[in-house]
Amino acid sequence: MEALDQIFVSLKQGILNAAAGFLPAWTGPLLSVAISIGAIALLGPVTMMYLTLLERKVVGRMQNRIGPNRVGKWGVLQPLADGVKMLTKEDIVPARADRLLHLLAPLLIVMPALLVFAVIPFGKHMTAVDLSVGVLYFLAISSTTTIAIFTAAWASRNKYSLLGGMRAAAQMISYEIPMVLSAVPILLASQSLSTHAIVEAQGGFHGLQWFIFTPWGFVAFIIFFLCGVAECNRSPFDLPEAESEIIAGFHTEYSGMKFALFYMAEFMNSFTLSGLATTLFLGGWQGPFLPSWVWFFGKTYALIFIMLWFRGTLPRFRVDQMMNLAWKLLLPLSLVNVIVTGFWFFVNPPLAIGGSIAILWLSGWILVRLNQSYLPEKRTYQFAD
Amino acid sequence: MMYFGEGVVKGMMVTLKAFVASYFKGPEDGGLFTVEYPEQRLPEKENFRNFPFLIYDNTPDNLRCVACDICAKECPPKCIYIVREFDKDNKPLKRPAVFNIDHTVCMNCGICEEACPFDAIYMDHNFEIASAERNENLLFRKDKLLKSNEYFHKIRPTDATAIDERRAAAEAKKKAAEAAAAQKAAAAQAAPKPAAPGTTTPPAAEPPKTV
Amino acid sequence: MNKTFEAKDVNLAGINSSLLEVNIGPQHPSTHGVFRMNAVLDGEVIVSLKPVMGYLHRNHEQIAENMSYAASMPYTDRLDYFNSMSNNLGYALSVEKLAGLEVPERAEYIRVIMAELTRLINHIAVIGFLLNDLGAFFTPVLYAFREREKILDIFEEISGSRMMCNYLRFGGVKRDLSPAILERIRGVVTAFPRFLDEFETLLTKNEILCMRCQNVGVLSPELAINASITGPLLRASGVNYDIRKVDGYSVYPRFQFKVPLGPKGDVYDRYYVRILEMRESLKILDQALNTIPAGEIMSKKMIPFLKSPRNFKPPVGEAYARVESPKGELGFYVVSDGTPQPWRYHVRAPSFINLTILEDMCLGQKVADAIIILGSVDIVLGEVDR
Numbered sequence: 018m019e020a021l022d023q024i025f026v027s028l029k030q031g032i033l034n035a036a037a038g039f040l041p042a043w044t045g046p047l048l049s050v051a052i053s054i055g056a057i058a059l060l061g062p063v064t065m066m067y068l069t070l071l072e073r074k075v076v077g078r079m080q081n082r083i084g085p086n087r088v089g090k091w092g093v094l095q096p097l098a099d100g101v102k103m104l105t106k107e108d109i110v111p112a113r114a115d116r117l118l119h120l121l122a123p124l125l126i127v128m129p130a131l132l133v134f135a136v137i138p139f140g141k142h143m144t145a146v147d148l149s150v151g152v153l154y155f156l157a158i159s160s161t162t163t164i165a166i167f168t169a170a171w172a173s174r175n176k177y178s179l180l181g182g183m184r185a186a187a188q189m190i191s192y193e194i195p196m197v198l199s200a201v202p203i204l205l206a207s208q209s210l211s212t213h214a215i216v217e218a219q220g221g222f223h224g225l226q227w228f229i230f231t232p233w234g235f236v237a238f239i240i241f242f243l244c245g246v247a248e249c250n251r252s253p254f255d256l257p258e259a260e261s262e263i264i265a266g267f268h269t270e271y272s273g274m275k276f277a278l279f280y281m282a283e284f285m286n287s288f289t290l291s292g293l294a295t296t297l298f299l300g301g302w303q304g305p306f307l308p309s310w311v312w313f314f315g316k317t318y319a320l321i322f323i324m325l326w327f328r329g330t331l332p333r334f335r336v337d338q339m340m341n342l343a344w345k346l347l348l349p350l351s352l353v354n355v356i357v358t359g360f361w362f363f364v365n366p367p368l369a370i371g372g373s374i375a376i377l378w379l380s381g382w383i384l385v386r387l388n389q390s391y392l393p394e395k396r397t398y399q400f401a402d
Numbered sequence: 403m404m405y406f407g408e409g410v411v412k413g414m415m416v417t418l419k420a421f422v423a424s425y426f427k428g429p430e431d432g433g434l435f436t437v438e439y440p441e442q443r444l445p446e447k448e449n450f451r452n453f454p455f456l457i458y459d460n461t462p463d464n465l466r467c468v469a470c471d472i473c474a475k476e477c478p479p480k481c482i483y484i485v486r487e488f489d490k491d492n493k494p495l496k497r498p499a500v501f502n503i504d505h506t507v508c509m510n511c512g513i514c515e516e517a518c519p520f521d522a523i524y525m526d527h528n529f530e531i532a533s534a535e536r537n538e539n540l541l542f543r544k545d546k547l548l549k550s551n552e553y554f555h556k557i558r559p560t561d562a563t564a565i566d567e568r569r570a571a572a573e574a575k576k577k578a579a580e581a582a583a584a585q586k587a588a589a590a591q592a593a594p595k596p597a598a599p600g601t602t603t604p605p606a607a608e609p610p611k612t613v
Numbered sequence: 614m615n616k617t618f619e620a621k622d623v624n625l626a627g628i629n630s631s632l633l634e635v636n637i638g639p640q641h642p643s644t645h646g647v648f649r650m651n652a653v654l655d656g657e658v659i660v661s662l663k664p665v666m667g668y669l670h671r672n673h674e675q676i677a678e679n680m681s682y683a684a685s686m687p688y689t690d691r692l693d694y695f696n697s698m699s700n701n702l703g704y705a706l707s708v709e710k711l712a713g714l715e716v717p718e719r720a721e722y723i724r725v726i727m728a729e730l731t732r733l734i735n736h737i738a739v740i741g742f743l744l745n746d747l748g749a750f751f752t753p754v755l756y757a758f759r760e761r762e763k764i765l766d767i768f769e770e771i772s773g774s775r776m777m778c779n780y781l782r783f784g785g786v787k788r789d790l791s792p793a794i795l796e797r798i799r800g801v802v803t804a805f806p807r808f809l810d811e812f813e814t815l816l817t818k819n820e821i822l823c824m825r826c827q828n829v830g831v832l833s834p835e836l837a838i839n840a841s842i843t844g845p846l847l848r849a850s851g852v853n854y855d856i857r858k859v860d861g862y863s864v865y866p867r868f869q870f871k872v873p874l875g876p877k878g879d880v881y882d883r884y885y886v887r888i889l890e891m892r893e894s895l896k897i898l899d900q901a902l903n904t905i906p907a908g909e910i911m912s913k914k915m916i917p918f919l920k921s922p923r924n925f926k927p928p929v930g931e932a933y934a935r936v937e938s939p940k941g942e943l944g945f946y947v948v949s950d951g952t953p954q955p956w957r958y959h960v961r962a963p964s965f966i967n968l969t970i971l972e973d974m975c976l977g978q979k980v981a982d983a984i985i986i987l988g989s990v991d992i993v994l995g996e997v998d999r
Contacts, residue, residue, distance in 0.1 A: 076752075401853040
């Protein structure tokens with residue numbers, strides 16, 4: 018079991034040992050880095066491609082139909098067909114658009130999506146770079162996506178694209194804050210910003226002492242996950258990407274491979290955000306019996322399944338309702354959550370558990386009551402003869 | 403409502419149930435509803451009404467159509483074109499020389515089938531007539547429209563048997579009427595010549611009154 | 614601002630005003646057909662909205678003046694192409710009124726069954742498309758279409774075609790219903806409430822739906838009555854007007870059913886009134902299936918004209934008959950001059966009349982709401998343009 022668990026690590030070590038036989042010594046670290054980069058560069062796009070297929074099949078099954086199954090058995094070659102289609106499309110740039118920015122925007126959005134793969138712990142000893150400030154790195158780099166979206170909207174030289182892009186930027190900025198604040202309790206609990214340390218801190222009880230099983234962890238998980246879904250521009254927060262009123266949002270003027278890059282960035286973002294949520298709240302690669310990377314990928318794909326489930330079921334929010342949700346509901350709740358975490362660690366167990374649950378429930382109830390206009394009204398329908 | 407978001411969670415349970423059911427259950431219980439055409443097909447319904455076709459009884463020369471032009475007159479979008487056949491002496495025959503139906507115009511209403519007095523034109527089930535160009539392949543001429551009565555029985559058994567019975571009854575009635583008329587004529591002929599030897603008809607004492 | 618702009622052609626430097634004229638163009642993001650709205654926006658808010666229709670005009674009324682009465686029946690299928698049986702019923706009623714024909718009882722019951730089945734298929738499809746406009750990515754549409762398929766299969770068995778049924782004739786119906794078909798209809802009717810419950814669990818209390826649909830596109834009852842709005846749109850605003858109760862055509866007075874009314878008149882009420890109407894239709898269907906008498910299906914006077922429709926000459930006069938189609942009041946006005954072709958034939962299409970109030974409902978709302986208000990009005994372009 019140990020061998021299976023560390024199979025990728027031993028694979029990498031084997032390659033390094035084999036190469037050290039006939040290469041000079043100074044190439045050792047370079048080769049190690051190169052192998053990690055190669056693995057991520059392989060994992061990222063392939064994951065994204067098969068996530069598109071998974072989305073179509075899962076949403077199809079929810080709608081009582083089979084997803085794509087003509088190209089290859091179970092549709093396995095469908096992403097390759099899609100890739101070929103995207104590559105052979107004509108690349109249209111609007112006449113008055115800013116050509117440099119138009120080209121730069123898709124690159125700017127894909128780079129952060131790939132960069133954050135470096136700090137995600139895929140298994141035991143399987144983090145690409147074990148930074149001591151891993152979580153900060155992740156949250157900082159993934160915030161730069163906003164600039165890329167705004168660049169794309171500006172470069173299109175299209176007033177409605179700009180409007181859609183500004184709205185997308187507003188959405189991403191307003192959902193950053195509750196996301197970061199809901200990660201703070203985890204940092205308090207594990208006393209470190211490194212992803213490796215956070216996963217190690219969830220190791221008790223045969224690897225089942227995950228942070229989600231605490232009251233503050235549970236609320237923080239819900240807030241973090243909702244904000245993550247909004248960051249990835251997925252349903253029900255997909256106003257920027259879907260028919261934003263009458264236009265297609267910030268990526269209207271993109272076609273072919275550039276559009277494919279936007280698409281790729283969205284899916285890779287959803288994968289990495291699920292990965293981070295797994296790391297912070299669900300115990301990363303901790304778990305009994307199975308190899309660590311199996312646990313990690315299982316939990317991440319479970320969260321991705323929930324994202325796809327949202328997509329298949331829920332209608333879309335309107336812009337002002339979305340902003341209301343972020344600022345008036347999630348932000349105060351995440352602040353209260355930070356205080357409750359402190360309360361939990363400061364006070365002794367029985368009072369701690371009951372008190373935390375009580376405070377969180379009460380604050381949630383108060384906030385929902387304050388935003389009364391959201392609640393469905395009770396209506397009575399008369400029947401006439 | 404117990405908590406904010408309860409409606410959403412309940413809705414998601416419905417979708418999850420559909421997701422799980424699609425692996426195990428069939429179309430009736432909320433499972434997978436897809437029929438993968440063209441490998442699988444739904445069963446054909448008998449009354450399905452698609453483009454028309456002409457019937458012949460035993461051989462294609464024996465077609466029932468007499469080129470009366472009623473279906474062409476009744477057709478709402480006027481997609482039928484009939485030209486009667488003439489023989490060598492320019493006398494009109496009771497057959498069509500040209501019978502064209504333009505499938506790009508026909509709207510499958512079935513009025514031609516209802517209007518035909520000779521049971522000659524009926525609605526077919528054939529819908530797989532897609533072609534790459536319009537004028538050659540989608541103008542069906544007489545040879546493409548003629549199909550046998552056995553084919554009609556195969557696609558629409560109850561209608562075909564009912565029609566056959568009706569035609570057989572009408573035939574029988576016509577034959578009986580003819581036989582009775584012939585009998586009457588023969589009796590009227592035989593009446594002035596009583597006791598002619600060798601005749602097989604029984605001599606009538608008085609002229610028959612009713613037939 | 615007389616020029617209409619396509620969304621992508623706008624040049625930033627050339628616009629001098631703060632009001633923006635935008636074309637919610639003939640190719641729609643949602644699936645209502647070729648229909649255009651010229652909207653003038655002030656920022657986000659709609660200042661004026663003009664519907665532009667006519668992209669699907671097919672000369673239906675003019676065509677009917679050149680052919681016999683029975684030959685127009687297949688064309689009425691294509692008016693409101695979702696509900697072909699209701700259109701057939703309206704036309705048949707108007708010609709029967711003109712010619713003074715009596716319809717046998719069994720045929721009347723069959724007509725009521727078909728009309729209520731049509732109401733079911735229309736309402737679930739409309740709710741599905743409303744949710745599609747809201748962004749729910751086809752899931753409610755496909756659930757609704759699953760049930761619609763079962764009813765369309767029944768239509769195919771009875772009349773020969775799923776959507777363009779051409780089933781009713783003047784004086785009766787074309788083909789009788791066998792007991793097997795009645796059993797299948799009964800099966801559908803018993804399974805439908807369970808599907809409706811599941812559909813409601815998915816939708817009715819969904820917070821996102823409520824947030825998007827409540828208090829959006831409110832239509833006051835006085836405005837609705839003044840603008841001759843009919844159908845679920847009117848009943849959602851609280852006005853009690855259902856032609857099945859008011860006129861009592863066909864055998865509707867024999868059935869017990871109620872008319873649901875909405876309290877407020879917004880998009881959510883229109884959605885929920887349609888669900889309640891579906892439940893009432895199920896009651897009517899149940900009663901009709903239980904009490905359908907045996908008998909003939911075609912009036913004696915019309916039987917000779919079945920084989921030769923070109924000889925059917927109704928007496929000189931005019932007649933107007935209306936039915937409660939699932940979208941509103943569908944009326945047919947026929948004027949005869951004694952010849953086999955009608956002198957004048959006009960269709961009062963509910964979708965066309967209901968669209969006149971679109972602007973008043975959309976003023977002051979955001980553009981994103983205009984699309985769902987249009988979805989709740991429930992138009993079908995075949996009817997609007999004829």
